Amino acid sequence: MYYYGRIIQLCGDELRAMKIYLDAYKSLKDAKEYKLLGLLSENIAIFHRNQSFYDQYIRFARCAVNFNYLAKDTLGVAYAYQTLGQAFFYKQELDSALECTTRSLQLLKDNPIRLEIAAAKLFAFIYCQKGEYIKAEKILLDIIDKEPNERKKLYHYITLGHLYQKQGKVSEAKKYIMMCMNSPSLSTRSEAYACLSELSEAENNYKEALSYKAIADSLHYLAENQNKREAVVQFQAKYVEEKSLRESLQLQMEKRTIFFSSIILLLFFGICMYYLYRKYYHAKLQITKSCRRLKRNDEKIAGYRKEIKMCKRQKTDSAVSSGNKIKKLNEKIDELMADSHRLRDKLDVSVLIKMLKSGEIIVDNLTLEEWDRIFTLVNNLFNNVLVVLKNKYEQLTDHDIKVLSFLLLSFSSKEVVTLFESKDGHTLSKNKLRIKERIGMLKGEALEDFLQKCRAGKIR
Structure with a gap:
C-alpha cells in the first residue's frame, strides 16, 4: 500500500x-x-x-x-x-x-x-x-x-x-x-x-x-x-478505466441475467413436462403396470395349478396334509383370478376413455356398465376417491360425481364441454361453482388444487 x-x-x-x-x-x-x-x-x-x-x-x-x-x-x-x-x-x-x-x-x-x-x-x-x-x-x-x-x-x-x-x-x-x-x-x-x-x-x-x-x-x-x-x-485515463469497469460490470450483470433466465426457463419446462405427464401419461403408466401385474398373476396361477396336479399324482401317507395344501393353492388361485378380473376391467375401460377424449362418444350414450367401469378406473387410480367424496360430501349429486370423474382423469374443459354437449363453457363453469359450494370451498380457491389433493390421496 x-x-x-x-x-x-x-x-x-x-x-x-x-x-x-x-x-x-x-x-x-x-x-x-x-x-x-x-x-x-x-x-x-x-x-x-x-x-x-x-x-x-x-x-x-x-x-x-x-x-x-x-x-x-x-x-x-x-x-x-x-x-x-x-x-x-x-x-x-x-x-x-x-x-x-x-x-x-x-x-x-x-x-x-x-x-x-x-x-x-x-x-x-x-x-x-x-x-x-x-x-x-x-x-x-x-x-x-x-x-x-x-x-x-x-x-x-x-x-x-x-x-x-x-x-x-x-x-x-x-x-x-x-x-x-x-x-x-x-x-x-x-x-x-x-x-x-x-x-x-x-x-x-x-x-x-x-x-x-x-x-x-x-x-x-x-x-x-x-x-x-x-x-x-489523467482524467481521460481515469474515464477509460471507469468505462471499462462499468462495461465489465454490465457484462457480468448480463451473464447473471442469462443464467437466471435459463434456470427459470428450465424450471418452467420441467413444470410443463410434469403437467403433461400427470395429464397424459399417468393413466398410461398405470395401464402398463396393470398389464405387467396381469402377466405375473397368470404365471403364478399356472405355477399353482402345476403344484396341484403334482400333489394329486403323489401318493403320500397323509391325505389330510395333501388336501390342505391343495385347498390353500386353490384359494391363492381364486385371489389372483379376482385381481386379474379387476385389472382386465381397467384395461378394457382405457379404450372407452380414448373414445371419450376424442369426442366419438358423449355421456348420454354411455351405458350403466360403462359408467361403472369409468368410476372403477377412477377409484383404482386414486385410492377410492369417488367413494370418499360421496361419503364426505353427501350434497354432491350424481352429475357432480360424473364431472369430477372426468376432471380427475385430466380431461380438458373443452373435452368435458363436448362430452356433456354444452353449447359453451358457461355451463361447465356453473357446474364447477356448484361443486365448490357443495364441498365448502372459498371463492378465491381453485378447484384444480382440490383435484390435485384428490389425486394425491389427501382427501380422507
Whole structure:
C-alpha cells in the first residue's frame, strides 16, 4: 500500500495517495513496523505541507522522527529531522527550524551529499528570513560547488539570484538568473524572466521590464496549460478505466441475467413436462403396470395349478396334509383370478376413455356398465376417491360425481364441454361453482388444487 501510494503520488493524484497512506497507517497502528510507519508519517506530513496544514505537518514530522528512532534507522532520523525543520520554517519558527536542521547533520559522521545539500539550502532560507544575507550567500555558493546534478543547480542559481536581488546587487542577480534561461522547466524559466522583469523595473528600464514580464506570463501560461493537459490526460485515463469497469460490470450483470433466465426457463419446462405427464401419461403408466401385474398373476396361477396336479399324482401317507395344501393353492388361485378380473376391467375401460377424449362418444350414450367401469378406473387410480367424496360430501349429486370423474382423469374443459354437449363453457363453469359450494370451498380457491389433493390421496 505504501509503494502503491508513492506511485499514485508521483502520478500527481495526491488526494488518492493520501487516502492510501492513511489506510496503511491505520493498518499498522498497533504493529511494530517502525521503518514503514516512519516512511508513511513523512509522506503524510509532506501532503499536509502541500495543503498548508502546518500543525498537522509538524505532528506527522515528529511521528516520523520517533518511528525512525524506534526502527534504529539513523539516516531515516536525519531526513525526518530535516522534514521537521522545514515544518517549523513554514510556521516561521526559525529557531526551532535551525535546531532541527543542525541536529539532522550531527547524527552521522559521514553525511550523504543530498542530506548535506538539503540541510544547507534550509540554512540559507532561514538566514535569508533573518536578514543575514552574507551567511545565506556563502551557503548557496557552497551548495553550487557541491551539487553534482547540473539540472538541480538551476534551482540553486535562481535562489541565489533572488538573494542578490534582495541585496540590491543587480549585476550578480542577473548573472545567475541568466543561467536559468535554458532550463527545461517552463516554471523555472517563467520565474527567471519574472525576476529579470523586477530587476529591470528597479533600474527604471520599463520597456525591458515589460518585455520580460510578457515572456514570463507566456511561459507561465504554457506551464499551466501543460499541467492542464496532464490533468486532462489523467482524467481521460481515469474515464477509460471507469468505462471499462462499468462495461465489465454490465457484462457480468448480463451473464447473471442469462443464467437466471435459463434456470427459470428450465424450471418452467420441467413444470410443463410434469403437467403433461400427470395429464397424459399417468393413466398410461398405470395401464402398463396393470398389464405387467396381469402377466405375473397368470404365471403364478399356472405355477399353482402345476403344484396341484403334482400333489394329486403323489401318493403320500397323509391325505389330510395333501388336501390342505391343495385347498390353500386353490384359494391363492381364486385371489389372483379376482385381481386379474379387476385389472382386465381397467384395461378394457382405457379404450372407452380414448373414445371419450376424442369426442366419438358423449355421456348420454354411455351405458350403466360403462359408467361403472369409468368410476372403477377412477377409484383404482386414486385410492377410492369417488367413494370418499360421496361419503364426505353427501350434497354432491350424481352429475357432480360424473364431472369430477372426468376432471380427475385430466380431461380438458373443452373435452368435458363436448362430452356433456354444452353449447359453451358457461355451463361447465356453473357446474364447477356448484361443486365448490357443495364441498365448502372459498371463492378465491381453485378447484384444480382440490383435484390435485384428490389425486394425491389427501382427501380422507
